[in-house]
Amino acid sequence: MALREQLRLMVVDDMSTSRGLITQALDSIGIRNVATASDGAAALQAVLKSPVHLVISDYNMPGMDGLHLLHYLRNTPQTAKVGFLLITGRADPAIIDKGRKLGMNNFLKKPFETADMKAAIEAIVGRL
Amino acid sequence: MSDPMNDIRASFFIECEELLEGLFDALQTMSDGSADDETINVAFRAVHSIKGGAGAFALDQVVSFAHHFETAMDDVRSGKLAPSDDLVQLFFRCGDILSDLVRAARDETTVDAALVDPVLEELGKYSTSPDSGEAEEEISDFQPLTLDLGDLGAPADGADDDFDALLASLPPLPSDDEPQEPVARTVVFRPEPELYKSGNEPLFLLRSLGELRPSAVRLDFDPDSAPGARMTWTVEFDDPVKCEMVEEVFEFVQGLCTLSFGSDASPRESVPAEEAAGTFAPADLPMDKIPEPASPTSDVAPPLATIDPAATDEDGPAEATTAMPGGAPKGGAAPKNMASPTVRVDLSRVDRLVNLVGELVINQAMLSQSVAQSSLGSNTAITSGLEEFLQLTRDIQESVMMIRAQPVKSLFQRMSRIVREASAAVGKKVVLTTDGENTEIDKTVIERLADPLTHMIRNAVDHGLEKTEDRQAAGKPAEGQVRLSASHKSGRVVIEVSDDGGGINRPKVRQIAIDKGLIPEDAALTDGEIDQLLFMPGFSTATTVSNLSGRGVGMDVVKNAITALGGRISITSHAGKGTTFSISLPLTLAVLDGMVVSVAGEALVMPLNAIVETLTLDGESVRRLGPNSNVVLVRESFVPLLDLGVELGYRAPKENYAGAIALLSGQEDGHRAALVVDSIEDQRQVVIKGIQDSYGRVPGVAAATILGDGQIALILDPSDLIQNSSGQSRAPANIEAV
Structure with a gap:
């Protein structure tokens, strides 16, 4: 079975439009095991109940932002090793640097093409 | 099957409306002067999210404008720009333009650059960085971390409350970029006599403060002060503590004590609390209530926290409250704080349901009628069952109507824009106050109210309010008031537009009506009848056709629109005090x-x-x-x-x-x-x-x-x-x- 069929993902974004866009891109890459959440806490709770390989999260969210979620994931034993791809509207070096320190696997700048998404994921998990 | 991208695009524009609503809410809070950090965050996030989504659909005009808007807002967020009144007003205009751009993009048209550019130019004046935009710094040195895809591991079992506990136990995000919140390293607490009188105990307050892990506590005693106000505690922290959290501890004794914060370690030599305790003379309060003197060492916190076994029990939750705000802004990450979940439904489905319920009502009426015509007694199971059926039908009908109901808030927000534009066009200072924004009306009614209400608001600004000089001459504040309110009254919705202007100039209205041949010259009209003349077709009091009202669309059009909705409109006017237009509408059109x-x-x-x-x-x-x-x-x-x-x-x-x-x-x-x-x-x-x-x-x-x-x-x-x-x-x- 191809890797893309095995991969289980969690997409976190407060905007349903963005969740739609990301899942749509994933769908065209061939990644179909995708769960979504509209905020960090819900995402964390969901991946605890149903573990995933990779969390794709927006940076800018109310309450818990993307990096905050990453920090919580890394500090929860069950999710400490999950892959984390940050999606951000602004590739602010400060954000990326903070992400690096927290153990972010990769980031992707909005707006993105499907190919960008594929490359960003492949950089983490290998060829899809 | 429809193209998924089209669906996403459609949902994007719906989401934009919600974001814009949030943006205007936040701007309103800012302009009221009651904004906190999260308010500007909400505003920023709204613009940022719109930009992000627009980028995905290559809506360049929206992206470019949102980018400039967002940059200015980010400068306010980071404290580089002060949110002055002028800037907030500019943000309002930016919000208006952004709304226009989004709607134009939705309808696949464009917005005239002549409308956008002046606002952009003004925004540019506030720009803090020389090139606000184009070239974002490229991040070239980030190396993706590869991941070994092992077993996913077993799902964590456990109830949802375990999750809350887990969330609470997680360490706060290292805060390297959150200097905004006021912090303190010394807290000085001086109870007033009232504090003791009202039965409060400094011991308990200090104990709670102990949970914030202070490094030293000092007690000063001043025998010269009034009895009951002689003791002052100075609590020191190695790591800065948020003032807000300290204030929370003293929340219940607000006004009963003096609480002051210092940003650095106390300039005075820190006297070990033990000694301090030893120095004071018998005071006017029972000694056994004084907390255990804390040692000045850095591990002072544990003893403080463990004085009372009950306090240790609360350690977990207490940490939770301290851990979460460490990283999470207000609004919190706890799912419990989220707004109630909603679901988006195609309006046509709701309409179908409304129709079906209509059929049900008819059917029920038919059934009642045939039962009434039959020779059944009034106490049979059928008639009593029918009664219940009747009640149920009514309940269902009401519930279904509620699905279509929406708060008038979005409509009122649109009106605040009209006021901004109209007041700028006629050079009057106008404040719009709204009331009852959460009053719900049928969605269709709301949509069809927008035009008449726009016209009424313009009229209020243009004709209702006097010129600034005239207002001042009449001893009124220069700023005119336009009030928009909605409320439920006996099964109908009442919307009122009122101004504090000069009231209807009845002699002038009467003369115009005579000049236009609307009434005979010798007609004897009451004040009420003169006011009604405003609703006559072809009537306009404006002596010059202004840019705003008086475009040939008169109050008669407004009235027709309201009547078409099953509504009524009435006027009350008091000379020198202002005019109120009152619209009364049915709750539903169904x-x-x-x-x-x-x-x-x-x-x-x-x-x-x-x-x-x-x-x-x-x-x-x-x-x-x-x-x-x-x-x-x-x-x-x-x-x-x-x-x-x-x-x-x-x-x-x-x-x-x-x-x-x-x-x-x-x-x-x-x-x-x-x-x-x-x-x-x-x-x-x-x-x-x-x-x-x-x-x-x-x-x-x-x-x-x-x-x-x-x-x-x-x-x-x-x-x-x-x-x-x-x-x-x-x-x-x-x-x-x-």
Whole structure:
């Protein structure tokens, strides 16, 4: 079975439009095991109940932002090793640097093409 | 199947409306001066999210504008720019432009650059960085971390409350970039005598403060102070503590003590608390209530926290409250704080449901009728079951109507823009206050209210409010007030637009009406009647056609729009104090309270709100004016008599109307008419079935309905009937009785 069929993902974004866009891109890459959440806490709770390989999260969210979620994931034993791809509207070096320190696997700048998404994921998990 | 991208695109524009609403809410809070950090965050996030989504759909005009807007807002967020009144006002204008751009993008049009550029230019003046935009710093040195895809591991079992505990136990995000919140390293606490009198215990307060892990506590005693105010505690922290969290501890003794914060370690030499405790003379409070003197060492916190076993029990939750705000901004990450979940439903599905419920109501009425006609007693299981069915039907109907109901907030927000634009255009200072934004009305009504309300708001700004100089001369504040309010009143929604202007200039209105030939020169009109002249077609008080109102669209158009919604509009005006327009609307357009009448064997429904009273005509009161026109004397004034049978073409005029039944119908413009019917059958709720799609506009008829016996009945439009009556049974106008 191809890797893309095995991969289980969690997409976190407060905007349903963005969740739609990301899942749509994933769908065209061939990644179909995708769960979504509209905020960090819900995402964390969901991946605890149903573990995933990779969390794709927006940076800018109310309450818990993307990096905050990453920090919580890394500090929860069950999710400490999950892959984390940050999606951000602004590739602010400060954000990326903070992400690096927290153990972010990769980031992707909005707006993105499907190919960008594929490359960003492949950089983490290998060829899809 | 529809293209998924199109669906996402459509949902993007819906989401944009929500984000824009949030943006304007936040801006309003900022302009009220009650904004906190999270407010500007919300505003920023809204613009940022719109930009992000627009980027995905290559809506370049939106992206570029949102980018500039976002940059300025980010500067406010990071403290580089102060949110001055001018800047917040500019943000409002930016919000307006952004709304325009988003809507233009949705409708696949563009916005004239002449509208956008001046705002951009003004935004540029606030720019803190020389190139606000184009080239973002490239991040070239980030190396993706590869991941070994091992087993996913077993799902964590456990209840949801375990999750809350887990969330609470997680360490706060290292805060390297959150210097905004006020922090302190010393907290000075000085209880006032009132604190003791009201039964509060400094011990408990200090114990709670101990949970914030202070490094030292010092007690100063001043024998010269008033009894009960002699002790002052100074608590020091190695790591800065948030003032907000300290204030939380002292929340219940606010005003009963002095609390002050210091940003660095106390300048005074830190006296070990033990010594301090030893120095004070017998005080006016029982000694056993003084907390255990804390040692000045850095591990002071544990003893403080463990004084009371109960306090240790609370350690977990206490840490939770300290851990979470460490990283999470207000609003919190706890899912419990989230707004109630919503689901988006296609309006056509709701409409279908509304229709089906309409059928249910009709069906229930038919059933009731056949049961009533059968020889069943009133106490049978069928009749009592039917009662319950009736109640259920009503409940379902109300619930379904509520699905369509929406708060008027979005409509009111649009009006604040109208006020901003209108006041700028006429050079008046105007403040809009709104009230009852959460009042809910049928979505269709809200949509159809936008135009009339826009016009009324413009009128209020343009005509209602005086010029600034005139206001000042009249001793009023220079800033004019326009108030927009919504409320529920006896099953209807009342929307009021009021201003604190000069009131209606009645002599001027009267003169204009005479000049335009709307009324005879010697007409004796009451104040109320003069006010009603504003609603006459072709009336405009503006001596010059201004850019705003007076574009040929008068209040008559407003009135027609309101009437079409089943509403009424009225005016109250006080010279020098202002004018209030009051719109009263039905809660829904789907059902109507009506009176079922019979005319020439046909069942007709008259909207109940149009009926002032029912009359039985006597030979005395009906006067013949012409061959086929009659008036009827109702309480000192003559009212035209309209025979519905004649108006609707069912029959020829009667010779004599003595003994006939008439419905007195009153219109907001003061026009009244007595409508002759053969009999009154019933008063009930009817479900409105549109007939315009099939038959076009039928004069005098608003819609149709199906009655309980399955018969179709026309719902009359009394104002149309009265205005366009054939004249066969009608007098030319209201005539004052002499």
